[in-house]
Amino acid sequence: MRISTLSEETGVSVASIKYYLREGLLFAGEASSATRSEYGPEHVARLRLIRALIDIGGLSVGAARAVLAAIDDDAMPIVHAFGIAQHAVTASLVSSTSPSAAAVARIDALKAERGWQVYEQNPGEAIAARVVDAYEALGRPDLIDVLPAFAEAAEIVARADLGAVLAVGADGRTRMVETVVVGTALGDGLFTGLRRIAQEHVARQLGLPGSSLDHPDEPKDDVS
Amino acid sequence: MRISTLSEETGVSVASIKYYLREGLLFAGEASSATRSEYGPEHVARLRLIRALIDIGGLSVGAARAVLAAIDDDAMPIVHAFGIAQHAVTASLVSSTSPSAAAVARIDALKAERGWQVYEQNPGEAIAARVVDAYEALGRPDLIDVLPAFAEAAEIVARADLGAVLAVGADGRTRMVETVVVGTALGDGLFTGLRRIAQEHVARQLGLPGSSLDHPDEPKDDVS
Numbered sequence: 001m002r003i004s005t006l007s008e009e010t011g012v013s014v015a016s017i018k019y020y021l022r023e024g025l026l027f028a029g030e031a032s033s034a035t036r037s038e039y040g041p042e043h044v045a046r047l048r049l050i051r052a053l054i055d056i057g058g059l060s061v062g063a064a065r066a067v068l069a070a071i072d073d074d075a076m077p078i079v080h081a082f083g084i085a086q087h088a089v090t091a092s093l094v095s096s097t098s099p100s101a102a103a104v105a106r107i108d109a110l111k112a113e114r115g116w117q118v119y120e121q122n123p124g125e126a127i128a129a130r131v132v133d134a135y136e137a138l139g140r141p142d143l144i145d146v147l148p149a150f151a152e153a154a155e156i157v158a159r160a161d162l163g164a165v166l167a168v169g170a171d172g173r174t175r176m177v178e179t180v181v182v183g184t185a186l187g188d189g190l191f192t193g194l195r196r197i198a199q200e201h202v203a204r205q206l207g208l209p210g211s212s213l214d215h216p217d218e219p220k221d222d223v224s
Numbered sequence: 225m226r227i228s229t230l231s232e233e234t235g236v237s238v239a240s241i242k243y244y245l246r247e248g249l250l251f252a253g254e255a256s257s258a259t260r261s262e263y264g265p266e267h268v269a270r271l272r273l274i275r276a277l278i279d280i281g282g283l284s285v286g287a288a289r290a291v292l293a294a295i296d297d298d299a300m301p302i303v304h305a306f307g308i309a310q311h312a313v314t315a316s317l318v319s320s321t322s323p324s325a326a327a328v329a330r331i332d333a334l335k336a337e338r339g340w341q342v343y344e345q346n347p348g349e350a351i352a353a354r355v356v357d358a359y360e361a362l363g364r365p366d367l368i369d370v371l372p373a374f375a376e377a378a379e380i381v382a383r384a385d386l387g388a389v390l391a392v393g394a395d396g397r398t399r400m401v402e403t404v405v406v407g408t409a410l411g412d413g414l415f416t417g418l419r420r421i422a423q424e425h426v427a428r429q430l431g432l433p434g435s436s437l438d439h440p441d442e443p444k445d446d447v448s
Binding site for chain 1 (some may be wrong): 233302303307314330340342343349352353354356358359370374375378379383386387388390392402406407414421423424425426431
């Protein structure tokens with residue numbers, strides 16, 4: 001297909017496609033004449049991943065290039081390409097302030113309890129440890145008691161995440177990494193929404209006062 | 225205690241305390257002379273909640289006032305005060321674009337599967353439904369398959385959330401709502417971090433290529 005069809009197919013403007021070609025994010029098409037190139041389905045898939053990285057993952061073009069290089073390096077095991085993608089979409093959540101040693105030790109203890117083995121570079125540890133620090137700073141160290149339940153839930157979610165990655169088939173590195181990027185970045189929001197719903201449900205279940213489904217803002221008609 | 229001690233005790237500047245008094249977020253102290261007021265532990269607790277709402281929950285002063293009014297209204301059941309707090313700390317996550325009817329129906333089906341009963345105003349539904357729409361728009365409706373696992377995990381997290389709320393004791397409305405605000409706003413980040421750790425652990429467990437703990441960036445010493 002020509003560049004105009006590639007643009008229609010993907011919803012990415014011709015100008016953006018040319019920009020990604022110049023920046024080396026998208027590989028060149030096959031030259032069919034001095035001024036024309038042919039593009040194929042691999043360009044469609046690549047463009048989708050580029051837009052997922054930039055629009056959904058919030059990556060800069062430079063950061064997107066690093067993730068794409070990891071996918072293109074066939075010598076790099078797929079799990080490391082995942083790690084690089086995971087780091088990239090998580091970077092905006094990692095603040096420059098380091099967590100305290102005590103908080104890191106608390107997360108390390110949790111990892112040991114659950115038998116979790118991960119590299120030290122895993123971006124999740126600092127994020128979790130800084131929340132532990134925040135609970136302490138707010139005078140609410142009691143909130144740390146939620147850790148084991150949160151960890152159990154995180155493992156259930158992670159199994160679903162990896163299930164989605166494996167479901168696309170091991171041959172499609174681009175699509176597997178796309179799944180990591182889209183699933184990780186958007187999955188945070190999905191979980192946030194479901195947690196809000198579940199909180200209200202559990203509050204009712206526990207019979208907190210006023211938790212019937214009679215809404216206080218909608219007074220019932222007086223039938224008298 | 226005097227206002228200067230209240231400031232030291234809470235880490236909130238005297239100027240901010242006076243501002244919260246003027247804005248009606250903090251109730252006045254007991255006048256001990258024409259120019260002096262006495263403050264007590266209830267002011268310390270209230271100031272902590274005000275800062276949690278504004279600094280952690282990201283609320284405006286106006287939004288914080290609405291949450292505080294709900295706490296102060298003893299006729300309002302505590303579960304509704306929770307709902308108002310939950311809405312307030314979630315507002316920044318709710319975009320103005322409405323989710324599609326199909327996505328809302330998908331979340332409604334999930335609620336029915338799990339037996340979740342919630343008000344229509346629960347802010348989580350729109351958040352989750354918009355992620356479902358995003359999966360569709362990205363050509364990845366397959367990712368919706370993670371929903372049941374995410375919902376199971378959300379309920380585990382919600383039980384821990386409500387456990388923390390109830391652990392503070394039903395008499396402390398201020399502290400219960402503080403727990404909702406702090407636990408909801410910071411808990412999102414805690415879960416995000418743990419999910420990243422668990423993803424790497426599960427990738428290893430599933431034996432993805434290259435997922436041993438030998439790190440590729442740290443070549444092993446050649447012992448020859």
